[in-house]
Amino acid sequence: MNDTVTEPIIIKFDQPAEQTVDGITRISGFVKAKHFLPLIDNLDLEANPRSSKVGPVTDAIRYSIQNTPDDFPFKTKGVLLGSSEYERLDRGRVRVTFDNTELEGILDGGHNTLAIGLHVLELALGSDARLKKVKLWAQFRELWNESREQIRAFRAEAGTAEDADGGALDFLIPVELIVPEDAGDPLVVDDFRASLLDICAARNNNVQLRAEAKANQHGYFDDLKSLLPKAIADKVEWKTNDGGFIKAADVISLAWVPLALLDPMPVDEDGRKVDAPVPQNIYRNKGDCVARFERLMSSKEVTSANTGGFKKELKSTRVHSALKIAAQMPELYDRVYADFPKAYNALGGKYGRIVAVAKMNTSSKSKHARFTGAKVDYNSPEGFIIPLVYGLTGLLEHRADGTIDWQTDPFEFLAEHLQDVVKQFTILMAPFQYDPQKVGKGQESYALALSAFQNELLRSGKGAGVGA
Structure with missing residues (x-):
């Protein structure tokens, strides 16, 4: 209906x-x-x-x-x-x-x-x-x-x-x-x-009505839903119990990679500036990411009521530009998910011997990327992946008109430079005892990943490296 x-x-x-x-x-x-x-x-x-x-x-x-x-x-x-x-x-x-x-x-x-x-x-x-x-x-x-x-x-x-x-x-x-x-x-x-x-x-x-259910009810997910590849959007549980196996919070939390660059940030319907979540909350507190997304989209600067007065329609070109980037984040996540173990091993590591990785890769467990379902060599703890995905912020730029865009094609950049990024990023894995929980929750992980992407962007000569 x-x-x-x-x-x-x-x-x-x-x-x-x-x-x-x-x-x-x-x-x-x-x-x-x-x-x-x-x-x-x-x-x-x-x-x-x-x-x-x-x-x-x-x-x-x-x-x-x-x-x-x-x-x-x-x-x-x-x-x-x-x-x-x-x-x-x-x-x-x-x-x-x-x-x-x-x-x-x-x-x-x-x-x-x-x-x-x-x-x-x-x-x-x-x-x-x-x-x-x-x-x-x-x-x-x-x-x-x-x-x-x-x-x-x-x-x-x-x-x-x-x-x-x-x-x-x-x-x-x-x-x-x-x-x-x-x-x-x-x-x-x-x-x-x-x-x-x-x-x-x-x-x-x-x-315990989830924040994403209420946001979906207002229509705050509609633009992101339409911008996502249909094969991914159709798998997302935008509404509780509607059958999707990808949680809306997983998609919304990744959306903050580009949304966090909005400057100035809009004010919510109560007149308070919406602050982006701290980077580690993309991993450890997705509920906070959803709540802040709802506040952002409720802003009169961002959405307006449609003719029926119930659903909200996006009017901000700045936010729309960020959502276009957000719609690419699930596929970029899966690219990092598939290629990080290869890069780690190419640098002389033994990815499969990391205790947390070995537990996720018994012979009985299938190996697929989270969003696209593509086959991968290893199942990986999210704590290792999210900081690197956040690091893609270093490839973004805030343009003079307030919109957000890539300085270079992120998929091509990952194909050419992920190994060099991983070489810098894995320096902190030993101090964190190769514990994905510690890596995923550590502020240092996100700062290092961002720095690694910015460094490689500068070396490549493809951008100014000003993405954060």
Whole structure:
């Protein structure tokens, strides 16, 4: 699904209650499963900061539905919905239209929705082998769509008539619907929509909503995502549990190699200058890198609200130039990852005999680069690689117009000069006892790597070596 308007959905509440505070109305009550299913038919989890996946949480919910359905509504906090367009009907019914499914829809309760949907699929399909293969929401959605005829037949057999009771789909689900107090007032609706993201994030705090999930929700990753090679972008878990195996934080932390050169740095939405993370945090504290990235992208100097007022759009040419460089960093990381052991051995070292390296390279372990998946000779500890990747800062320059660019082609430079850089860099490995944790966390590692790249750039005559 995308950010288009859905078909109107009628939600029938049992024992509804209403509360209004500062322009936002909450309608809450119990909804029978048979009246909840149209929501599953029509909504995905775009508005939820994370996608749901099958696990102990969904297993416990399904067990409760199957074994203690009468107690189920008191064991779960249920599902939170948000919609800016609604109409009150009679008999506890509310007609809602989800105007923008990236902002409105299921704000919290994705695991409940997944568990309820899986329960219904099991009832409709029986012991279908496809059910066991469902691990992620996207897989559930695919099976649900494929099974609509069977679900429709089961719903008819189970008795989904308005006044029917006692069927398999009569268990109750706690549902909260938040709407603008006056859906006809554009100012009230705009304020309501502006509040939805913060409400959504706050309601998801109990599952430790990651900073990258919220940043993705705002659209702060969109430009970097579009600039990355598609083969890499498609592997990144931009949204929690969406199936990618590369963590967004791994990509965002590397983005600070060029972003750190922005001068002056923008101020965030609170008026504070955004300081770049210390280099070693690219290795040891990626959460800090993501948090600072979110602050940077929230700056009014950097992004502005789009016409819908929710997603942010990049307007800074300076930041865009840095993100173009950032989009190359995963491939550059993999180039260093593949070639560092070769350079180390060419200088007379025995890379495979380093204890930390030997532990990562038993015969049973496959050897692939992190981002591209290319085959490599060795798996390498990240603590050895990140400082050298940071050292590529020495090949960058801050131009007079404020943009960031390479002084020379970084891939060609690595092919020609990495061995000379490694010769200088490995001087500190012995004092650090060849411990990648010490190398990766040591400020000296980053300073030495940067100096090595700057020295080789000057020797090559390809740049001024002013990249830091």
